[in-house]
Amino acid sequence: MNKTAIISSDTSINHLTGDGHPEQPKRVLAITERLKKNKNLIWDKPATFDHNILKKTHDEDYINMVQKSFPSEGMKFLDGDTVISPGSKDATIDAVGSVIKAIDGVEQKKFKNAFCPVRPPGHHSEKDKAMGFCIYNNCAVSAHYLIEKFNYKRVAIWDPDVHQGNGHQNIFWDNKNVLYLSTHQYPFYPGTGSEKEKGNHNNIFNVPLPAGTTSEEYLNAHDRVLNKLVEFKPEFLLISMGFDMHKDDPLAQFELSSKDFYEITRRTLLATKKFTNGKVVSVLEGGYDLNALAESANEHVNALQEF
Ligand SMILES: [Zn+2]
Structure with missing residues (x-):
């Protein structure tokens, strides 16, 4: 059992965001088509799950609002750039279900680790707010799932x-079981992420970096994360x-190459393996550049496969 799983759902392509929107269905297709050339991966589909799981991460009123807001035709905006369509209803649930399946699979030792190419993304969505293409915070839901179902005391989210x-910062600000670490362009969208924002338990670690950050500069900053x-x-x-x-x-102004995604993944897994046992x-x-996205995701998965 030393395999990497890819968990994704066909419903992600039915989450339509409109012509010209950068968060488009082709993103997941570009990644999965590239990864299908790799013959050593396990492919799996999302789990169905008890939707009460979402309540650990999001306010009940917010979940109810989202569930009622999916249009029966056309598109609707949840914020200035977060669009939903009829197909978004299943896509949002399957994005969370993919991450749940990934965690269950790691815990049951069906595979060593997993990558979930899902849409919509999640890290901008807060307890009670859709934002920046994100509706449910997939990764945050999975952190709560690890803590609630599997009794983890120290879960790290590297972003x-x-x-x-x-979204992560908002949701985990007062949660001592979760360390959130982010490198990001700053000042920039969404506006948060200064070094002074540390969380109530010193559990938020922000590394703001200027536009134009090169590979070398990024790797130096990444050492602080490690x-x-x-x-x-x-x-x-x-x-x-x-x-x-x-x-x-x-959408942004960093200067990393596709190969850098192999290197940052490898370094992070190497530094944490003795604690996580590779989980x-x-x-x-x-x-948002389809070519760069597919290449970079492939490099990321190559590194996951080595651990
Ligand atoms: Zn982004």
Whole structure:
């Protein structure tokens, strides 16, 4: 049992966001088509799950509002850039179900670790707010699932997406069982993520970086993330995996190459393996240049397979 699983759902392509929207159905297709060339992966589908799980992460009123808001035709906006369509109803649930399946699979030793290329993404959605293409915070739900169902005491969420994950910060601000670590372009969308934002238990670790950050500069900053991770000794590592730090990404201004995604993944897994015993689940967040996204995700998965 040393395999990496890919958990994704066909329903993600029915989450329509409108022509020209960067968070488009082709993102997941670009990744899965690229990963299908890799013959050593396990492929799986999302779990069905008790929707009460969502209540650990989101306010009940928010969940009810979301469930009632899916249009029967056309599209609707949950915030300035978060669009939903009829197909979004199943896609949002299957995005969470994919991460649940990934955790169950790791816990049951069906595979070593997993990557979930899901849509919609999650790290901008807060307890009671959809934001920045995100509706349910998939990765945050999975952190609560680890704590509630499997009694984990130290779960780390590493979020290298070029945008700070304000949703994680909002949801875990007062949760000493979760360490949230983010490198991101700053100042930039969504506006949060200064070094002064530390959480109530010193459990939020923000590493803001300027536009134009190069690979070398990024790797130096990443060392700070690794030191903090080692200090925390996570029992399980969740990755809020954005790929929009790539130099070709249209939404941000970092200068990373596809190969860098192999290196940052490898270094993170190497530093944490003695604590996590290799238990890692990675969830897709951003990444908007289809070519760069597919290449970078492939590099990320290559590194996951080595552990
Ligand atoms: Zn992003």
